[in-house]
Amino acid sequence: MVPVVLTFQATPTLQPSFIHHYNHTPTITINHHLLPSKTLNPSSLRFSRSLHFHKLSAYYSSSSTSASSSHTDYKKDVDSLYRRISPVGDWSESVVPILNHWIQEGRTVNKVQLQRIIRELRRYKRYKHALEVSEWMSDSMYLRLSLGDMAIRMDLIYKVHGIDQAVNYFNNIPEQKKDVEVYGALLYCYAEERSLEKAEDLMQEIRALGLLMETVSYNVMLNLYCKTGNFEKSKSLIHEMEEKGIKMDKVTYSILLTACSSSCDTKEIDSILQKIESDPELVLDWNIYITAAHTYIKVGCIDKASEMLEKSEGFILKCNKKNTGFDFLLTQYTNLGNKAEVWRVWELYKSIEKINNSGYIRMLPSLLKFDDVKGAEDVFRDWESSQLTYDFRIPNFLIGYYCRKGLMEKAEVLLDRAKNNGKPQPQTWYYFATGYVGCGQLPKAVEAMKRAISECRRGWKLPSTDILIACLEYIKNNCDVEEVKGFIRSLVAKEIISTDTEKEMLNYSGISKEDHDSKTSTEGDLIVLGEVCKT
Template identity: 25%
Template sequence: MLEPLPSLFKTSISNFSLRRLLIMWTLRRASLRLRNQGFNAGASRASTVNFVPTMCVENEVAIQYHQVTCGGFLSSSASYDAGHAYLKYAFSSQAGASSTREDNDDLEDSLSELDTHETDNESEADLPDSDEYDSGKPHDELGLSDPEIDPPEKLEGRKVRSELFQAILKAPGFSVHSALDKWVKEGKTLNRSDISMALANLRRRNMYSRALQVFEWLESNKKLEFVEKDYASRLDLIAKLHGLYKAEKYIERVPNSFRGELLYRTLLANCASQGNLKKTEETFNKMKDLGLPVTAFACNQLLLMFKKVDKKRIADVLLLMEKENVKPSSFTYKILIDAKGHSNDIAGMEQVVETMNAEGVEPDIKVKAALVRHYISAGHKEKAETVLKEIEGENLKENLWVCSTLMSLYANMGSTEEVERIWKACKSKPRMSDCLAAVEAWGKLNKIEEAEAISEMMSKKWKLSSKHYAVLLKIYVNNKMLKKAKELIKRMADSGCRIGPLTWDALVRLYLQEGKLEKADSVMQNALENKRMKPLFTTYMAILEQYAKKGDVHNSEKVFQRMRQAGYSSRISQFEVLLQAYINAKLPAYGIKERMKADSLFPNKAVAGQLVLVDPFRKTQYSELLD
């Protein structure tokens, strides 16, 4: 049933932000569509534009829009049942699962609400004792921390000291059980407070393997009476280390009384952070079927997925939130701001900010940083500078915690003077995060000597891990300073640094720059022997792209399979590169469409064009004559 647009505002104030966002999102998309199509049809054409919530059904051939006439909108009451039915249908049909390589870039994952990593970078995440690296939030935002034991104000920016954690940290990688056995044998206390604090510190350093071993020991020795939070925390670690399939199997072992909203939203968040659209949709529907509440957190995971793979479906989630009376969180607005920014829709981005302000939601530093990045990308330097001044505040010395963010953003803008000014303000007593940000900022500005000087200062102040050296190493690789990069890797080895995914990535890129593809591939082979860590997605892609350029289908397929074996869910960008290998080899790709469908992926425009070229049954001008 249709209702006039003004009647939408006859709702409670609590729904105003969603109404405004939903209408704004739809109108902005319609206006952009008009702008792209041009106005040569005159005013009469503009008068028949359909403003709709963009619920669409997609397949390989076409996109069918369910539209409403101009001046009308879906009714919140009468029309929602159809909308909700569509939403569930769309989830089950994997509609619109196409994406671009930019959407699948690891940079996208940095916007995840969990801020999680796809690898157990234990060997590259051990921070020195004096480190003040900001942490704890991923665990807190999942709702897995104990506010009385590990409150956010302790976890953010300050080290939580724990004797039990130190004992676990000193144990060799796979000897956590022995360390805990020794702890108990010595008669030391092992209460929930000790355990929670130790786990919080392990998570801060991304030492997920050790954290999982702690849970395994606690269960086998019956040293802790598990509650839903403990099961959810263990599920989170399994998903990070062993993938979504093992995480789902673990849920089957959890007692029914503890299979609640916290457990499933933990699984949902990991599905989204790992970029698995199918599993994200299935898990969300499972939560609905179980009667679990629809929360802003759960809806944010959907928004994160659709921001990456199909921005047209964002309006569907906003409509769902409106029906379920779910109030947008600060992170909801952040996702919408980023979606508009990546689409270069600056006016739309600013409208989201206006709605945010109207609802009294104060933009935090992450939201403001996102605004700055998009302003810079769109060439709005003055607007970027205005927001940067807001981040800095009136007195930088009273807000030194923002220095790392400011240096990174000013470097993106190309402002050497501002980076130097911010660094001077904090270099007398810098945090580790400030130093790393400064090294990276100078690297962006091609001030290699300045970056080297700070890195040298860090090595004298702290015992550095390979994670910290990797920042400078990346600068060398990006600037093709091969000799210096090799010298730094040797220095890392001499200082006892353990090699992990970041260093593997640098080594691979070094060899690729030298044209030594086979040598780069051998680095990957050796890396795969390390069962605790897996190479980065981008490392695999770098090698896959080189084999594809050579038209080496055999090795391209091998790398493709290795990525699957390592636990990376298939992405459209992988198939795009793989198809290019077949094209360059001038070979047909049998069954490639079926493989994509099996992974719930549908071709975008670029991939659809490639599929035509590798279709083994494609008719040509000459084959038609022979027929």
């Protein structure tokens, strides 16, 4: 196989110096910046996990969430348990009372139904609620967890509580119950953390135990090697798969396609596609061609990318469930810079499928990327009249756009309207802070940032530190020292900044660490402090 090469670009350094210590996670999903792209610059596109890495996590749900062949469409049951849980969009609100009330009404629920609810919640990235259902399933209903259930719970614990608690859960599983699926779930967690050494050690432990590894474990490691630039190791892993007769599947090929995109070697991409299409055991689908299109876009082969999207659309139209395929098709035509095709696909989508929130979540940022705000507003009005569950991420797209463009009055009007139906997210207040900073309304920016900090979950990753710096600068210059310390404490209490960053911020603000430590950060520091200090 021709070796693949990935290039990674460093994130530009921000000032002041404490920004080096900021707890920032690099973006690795499809870029949806809401600014029009005039030209295609393949070197600026980042490695994306969204086209294939979601399939890796899907491995850990397939065995336990499809346990029954007799499928009951619980989502269409007007009074189903899932329909009671589904509208709870606020991550901080527990779904356990809903589960308990269901039982108190004398209703029943079986393990397969709960597994399906967990699957749906994971599908919509509602990991905290999925974990609550998983824990309720065993702790309240006393249902025995299968190995697949344990693997899924570990994945959910990692997503909600972090790697340390996931490892602790793994260690508490009896050794005789740890099969390759359970080990694989921990391997996936390490891969998500990019903990290469720990992942390699675990992989070696799996080999030493004589557990029969399947393609999924190799895919996890292969993806990790590609993400971390260990291309020689990825070639060795492919060689090991070939020696052991482990078949490459669609995920393997997707990883290889994505990995070779930065080499600009179209012959290698063509070669991988030829292997895919000539593999008699591989069932082709829309997803593999979406990945191929994304790869061609990144190397600047627009015509070949368009050809791949046409093939993908043909497979999508043959599917029973077309929504996800159309969602990805919208994104790739946006990445291609083809607004006309985005609209054509949207109209086709509407004509043959009921569009869910996920479709609007793809379409709105796509239009705003083209600066088509009128089209976006029309689509938003369609969504408002659709009677779908109110997902605040959808008005957030327009709010964010208005704030970036300095259209603060329009943003405020939309926020007032949206608050009648849902609860603003921390991101909403961050957008307002961004807009107010841009318009020179620093007192309002500080209040919006405080609101974002107060309502975010612990460990929230700010999209950019520039606005945080602007707010700190304003507080330092216009407020008393207690106000500055309170602001920094709130960041520490919510684990938004590291201890190193805290020290840098204190030094920057002219406050000694000893003076600051005289009051420990507590939940009380998370309260929004009313009116900001006056200039």
